[in-house]
Amino acid sequence: MRRKSRNPERTREKILREATAEFAARSYDGARVDSIARRCRLSKNMLYHYFGSKEGLFIAVLEHMYEMFRKRQRDFAARGGDPVKAMRQLVAHTFQALLDHPEVIALLNSENLHHGRHIKRSRRVRNLYDPLVDTIREVLRRGVAEGVFRPNIDPVTLYVSFSSMAYHYISNQYTLRAILGVDFGTAERRRAWLNHISDMVLAYCAADRAAEAPGQRSA
Amino acid sequence: MRRKSRNPERTREKILREATAEFAARSYDGARVDSIARRCRLSKNMLYHYFGSKEGLFIAVLEHMYEMFRKRQRDFAARGGDPVKAMRQLVAHTFQALLDHPEVIALLNSENLHHGRHIKRSRRVRNLYDPLVDTIREVLRRGVAEGVFRPNIDPVTLYVSFSSMAYHYISNQYTLRAILGVDFGTAERRRAWLNHISDMVLAYCAADRAAEAPGQRSA
């Protein structure tokens, strides 16, 4: 039987993969360095050799996660002529990305709980602009040109809006269930929620507005 | 100097108060029983005397938090004739409640990370209907009657929608800042965001819709 010969790259990746799983499952404080080492079938010293400390490892996990997510966003292109359809695809893509990568929500929640303490220490993550915002801007532009969207909609605000609704639905499903008595985990309810987010976004973007709604301020 | 004579009620409350602060600041796994005892200036045994275990204490904290929040929601009544104005008040109330009680977000996030493990064990919290939903229903009804809102809007869906946006804005402000490079903590940006949520809600509820937006399904 071939003893696993040394292979720094593979080892590093394996640690990163298992650490992501552990940190996502148990959050920063709940995660155990020994447990990660056991998952990797490596001695704990390897983690310290490559990442210095538990915090260093967590930062590397965050960076890796952000890069993966960003790449996925960049690879997505809302094609097709219809801006309304493109906007729906955009929302669906965001929702699906979060469903496909539950570790993203877990890691971000853990990080926000610590007031972004680790992200602040990472130079690679700071001011990492989400490429999806550019796609939104483009779709909005086309929609305005075609007369289906109203002008002067901020793409960042719109992005935060629908990603909030997608994220929160998944992230807080357990306490929402406890408070409202509704199971948000079923496929059908998810589909309905995705449609609802799109509906809200499109109602907000629609051009055929007149009276009092958007742009107005209350006292 | 008067040695603190025994007072079970006050002691219980003090433990609950300090435990809430500790669990909110450090989440369930990060919180330390010894630290809570130290905050209370009580021997650790008191926590075990009154709440049995760290988990029992956390459950009590969750229950207490829910009751407080629910009471606040119930006390709120969106008065006034104008349903549009009332809806804005409703959104503002929700946003402000989360700003006033940051521990709510911290505790709920911690609990969702554990897939609602503790909330499931609490009989007092299960299926605790949020009273604000009733207020929303009533405002929607009035709006439909006055012809400013369209009919058949689900109050629960609407509640989850705007509370998502309010909650997420506060909860994820640190990672949003890291990813988008925008400080979401300033008073002005908060005001703008509150207005934006209201705008979206009202655009969604508005009666004067015709063509394709709400209710439509994509493939």
Added chain:
DNA sequence: GCTGTATTTGACTAACTGGTCAATTAGGTG
């Protein structure tokens, strides 16, 4: 094949963690 360097490991530790025990103290009640 020799040697230097990077990879990998087993054994260890000092501090901490949730939880327990037996003992002490204060208040209400007869």
Added chain:
DNA sequence: CACCTAATTGACCAGTTAGTCAAATACAGC
């Protein structure tokens, strides 16, 4: 005042935790 019960405490423990040390091992270049 004596007695019972509930509140409160100091001392302690077994298991765990992030992090360390020195040694061993494999690979690359000569």
